[in-house]
Amino acid sequence: MSLLAFRRVAMRLAGAALLLVLPALGPSASAADPSQLVQSTAQQVIDIVKNKTGADRQAAIMTVLQASFDMPAMGRSALGTHWNQATEEERTRFLKAVATAEARAYSERFGQYAGQTLTVGKVVPRANGVSIVESKLNQAAGQPIKIDWEVRGDRITDVKVEGVSMVMTRRSDFNSYIQNHGGKVDALVQELESRANR
Amino acid sequence: MVESLSGTMRRKARRSLVAMAVAATLMGGCATGDTGATEVWDPIETPNRFLFSLNRVVDIIALRPVAVIYRDWVPEPAQKSVRNLLDNLGEPVTAINEVFQGDPNRAATTMARFLVNSTIGVAGLFDVATMLGLERTKEDAGKTIGLYAGVEPENGGFYLMLPVIGPSNARDGTGLMIDYLADPFRILTFNLAVDWTAYQAARYGMNVIDYRSRTIFALDDLEKNSVDYYAALRSAYTQNRADLIRQRREKTDTKGELERRDNLALVR
Numbered sequence: 001m002s003l004l005a006f007r008r009v010a011m012r013l014a015g016a017a018l019l020l021v022l023p024a025l026g027p028s029a030s031a032a033d034p035s036q037l038v039q040s041t042a043q044q045v046i047d048i049v050k051n052k053t054g055a056d057r058q059a060a061i062m063t064v065l066q067a068s069f070d071m072p073a074m075g076r077s078a079l080g081t082h083w084n085q086a087t088e089e090e091r092t093r094f095l096k097a098v099a100t101a102e103a104r105a106y107s108e109r110f111g112q113y114a115g116q117t118l119t120v121g122k123v124v125p126r127a128n129g130v131s132i133v134e135s136k137l138n139q140a141a142g143q144p145i146k147i148d149w150e151v152r153g154d155r156i157t158d159v160k161v162e163g164v165s166m167v168m169t170r171r172s173d174f175n176s177y178i179q180n181h182g183g184k185v186d187a188l189v190q191e192l193e194s195r196a197n198r
Numbered sequence: 199m200v201e202s203l204s205g206t207m208r209r210k211a212r213r214s215l216v217a218m219a220v221a222a223t224l225m226g227g228c229a230t231g232d233t234g235a236t237e238v239w240d241p242i243e244t245p246n247r248f249l250f251s252l253n254r255v256v257d258i259i260a261l262r263p264v265a266v267i268y269r270d271w272v273p274e275p276a277q278k279s280v281r282n283l284l285d286n287l288g289e290p291v292t293a294i295n296e297v298f299q300g301d302p303n304r305a306a307t308t309m310a311r312f313l314v315n316s317t318i319g320v321a322g323l324f325d326v327a328t329m330l331g332l333e334r335t336k337e338d339a340g341k342t343i344g345l346y347a348g349v350e351p352e353n354g355g356f357y358l359m360l361p362v363i364g365p366s367n368a369r370d371g372t373g374l375m376i377d378y379l380a381d382p383f384r385i386l387t388f389n390l391a392v393d394w395t396a397y398q399a400a401r402y403g404m405n406v407i408d409y410r411s412r413t414i415f416a417l418d419d420l421e422k423n424s425v426d427y428y429a430a431l432r433s434a435y436t437q438n439r440a441d442l443i444r445q446r447r448e449k450t451d452t453k454g455e456l457e458r459r460d461n462l463a464l465v466r
Contacts, residue, residue, distance in 0.1 A: 105423045141274070142412075163441020164434045169424075172237060176429030191425050 034151040035120045038133045041068040041156065042118040049110045062103040070155035071099050077157075078170035079185070082178055086185040094185065097192035098170075104196070115140045118147070129153055238357050238367075238436045246359040250428050253364060257410075261362075265410035277408075279323045284405055285334065286315045286322025290382045295337035299345055299446065307332055337446075339380070340373025344443035351443035357432055362406065365435040 041064060048060045065071060075095045076083050086094065110116075121134040130152050136144040150158035158167045174188055181187035240246060268277070289312035296305035311327035311334065319326040328334060344351050347369065355368025366374065378384065387394040417431075424430035 101423065105419070108422075109419060160437075160441075162438055163444075164437045168437060169420075169430055169433045172433035173424045173426050173430040175237065176426040180426065188425065195425075 034131045034133050034149075035123050037068065037151060037154065037156065038135060038149045039118070039120050042120075042135075044068075045106070046113070046116070046118075049107075049113045058103050058107040061107045062099065065099060065103055065106070068156055070152065070157045071095065071102075073152075073155075073157055074167050075099070077167050078174055080171050080175055082175070082183075082185050090185050090189055093193065094189050097189060097196055100196040101192055119144075130157075238432050239353070239355070240357040240432065242356060242358070246357060247428055249359040249361060253359065253362065256362065261406070261410050262414065265407055265414055268407050269411040269414065277411075280404060281408060282315070282319070282325045283322045284401065284408060285325075285336075286312060286319070287383060287401060288336070289315075291377050291380060292335060292337045294380055295339055295342045295377075296335070298339075298342050299337065304335060308335060338370075338373050339376035340370035340439070341443050341446055343369050343373055344439070345446055351440035351447070352436055354436065354439060357436070365431055367436070367439075370439060 044064050045061065048057055048064070052060055072095055075098045078098065079086065079094065083091070117138045119136045119138060121136065124132040124134065126132065130150060133149040133151055135147045135149065137147050138144045146162050148160040148163075149156055150160070158165050160166070177191065178185060178188050289308050293305045293308040293312070296302070296308060311332045314327040314330065314332065315322045315325060318324075325334070340354070344354065347353075354370060358366045358368060358371050360366045360371065360374075363374070384398065387398065420430050420434060421427045
C-alpha cells in the first residue's frame with residue numbers, strides 16, 4: 001500500500017519535473033538539432049579535404065570553424081584564468097592566432113582524404129542547453145575512433161577524441177607555456193603568431 | 199565593542215574569502231564539463247621533464263624510425279598477426295583484472311578467447327575468437343585501481359614519466375608493476391626455470407614497436423600543434439586514461455554515473 005502510494009507520488013513528481021524541463025528543452029531543440037550540426041560540419045570538412053589543398057583548404061576550414069564552432073568561447077576557455085589578466089588587445093590577437101592555428105592543424109591533419117566517414121550516434125542532453133553528440137570516425141583500416149562533440153546552442157564548443165578534449169589539452173598546453181614564460185599572456189600570443197607566419 | 203565588531207567582520211570576511219576560494223575551485227573544476235580536473239598534479243615536474251627529454255632523444259633516433267619502418271614497410275597482414283599474437287599473450291592479464299573488477303563473465307569470455315585463439319588460432323596468430331563473436335576487451339591493473347579509487351578518474355596520483363614507456367602516473371605505474379608481476383607467462387617461465395629471456399625481451403620489444411607505430415599519427419599531431427609538448431601530452435594522457443576508466447565505471451554503475459554527470463552539469 002505505502003509502496004503504491006510512494007509510486008504514485010514519484011510518478012506525479014516525475015510528471016511535474018517533465019513539465020518543468022520541457023519548456024527549457026524547447027528553444028534549444030528548435031534552434032538547431034545538435035546531431036544535424038555535427039553531421040553537416042563533418043560533411044563540410046570531408047568535402048573540403050576531398051576537393052581542396054594548401055592555402056585554399058586552410059581558408060575553407062577557417063570558414064567552417066567560424067561558422068560551426070564557438071571559437072571565442074573555446075579560446076577563452078583554453079586561456080583559462082589568464083584570460084582575465086589579458087588586455088583587450090591581447091585577447092583579440094590571441095583569438096585570431098588560435099583560430100589560425102586550429103584551421104592550419106585541421107587542414108594539415110588529414111593530408112590526403114583516405115575514405116573516412118563519420119557515424120553520428122546518440123545525443124546526450126546536459127543542463128544549460130549543452131548536449132554531447134557521440135560519434136565514430138570510421139577509417140579504411142583499423143579501429144574506428146570515438147569522437148564526442150559538445151554542442152551549446154547552435155555552435156560546437158568542444159571536440160573530444162578518445163576522451164581527449166581539445167579545449168582541455170590546449171588549456172594545459174597554454175597554461176604551462178605562460179607559466180614558463182614569466183606568467184605573461186603576451187609571450188604565448190607572440191609564439192602563436194610566429195607559428196602562424198611560418 | 200568596536201574592537202570585537204571589527205574582529206567579527208574580519209573573521210566573516212575571511213570566511214567568505216575561503217568560501218569564495220572553494221567555490222572558485224569547484225567552478226574551475228566543473229567549467230570544462232566531463233573532465234573534472236583542470237590541471238594534472240605533477241609535483242616532480244622537473245625530473246619528469248628531464249626523463250621526457252631523454253625519452254624523446256631515444257624516440258627520435260631509434261623508436262620512431264623503427265616504428266615508421268614497421269608501419270610502412272611490413273605488410274598489413276603480418277602486422278595484424280603480430281598484433282594478434284601480442285594481444286593473445288596479454289589476455290590472461292586482462293582476465294585476471296576482469297575478475298578483480300567484479301566481472302567474472304567478462305573474464306570467462308576473455309579466457310575462452312585465449313583458449314580458442316591459442317589452439318584454432320595457431321598460437322594466437324589469428325583472431326578466430328572475434329569471428330566467433332567473442333569480442334576483445336583490454337583491461338589493466340591501472341584501470342582496476344581506478345575503478346575502485348573513490349576519486350575522479352582524472353586523479354591518478356602524481357604524474358610520472360617512465361623511461362621508454364612514457365607518460366604514466368602513480369596509479370597506472372603501480373598497475374603496470376602489478377600486471378608485470380601477475381603475468382602468468384612471466385611466472386611460468388620463471389618457475390619452469392626455462393631461459394625464455396630472449397622470448398620475453400622480444401615480446402616486450404615488439405609490444406613497444408607495435409604500440410609506437412599505432413601512436414605515430416596522434417603523437418606527431420600533438421607535438422606539432424602544441425606550444426608545450428610535455429604539458430599537452432600530460433593532459434591528453436590523463437584525459438584518455440580517465441575516459442577509459444569512466445567507461446568501465448559506467449558499465450558497472452550506470453545510474454550513479456549519470457547522476458554525477460547531471461550534478462556537474464547543474465553546477466556549471
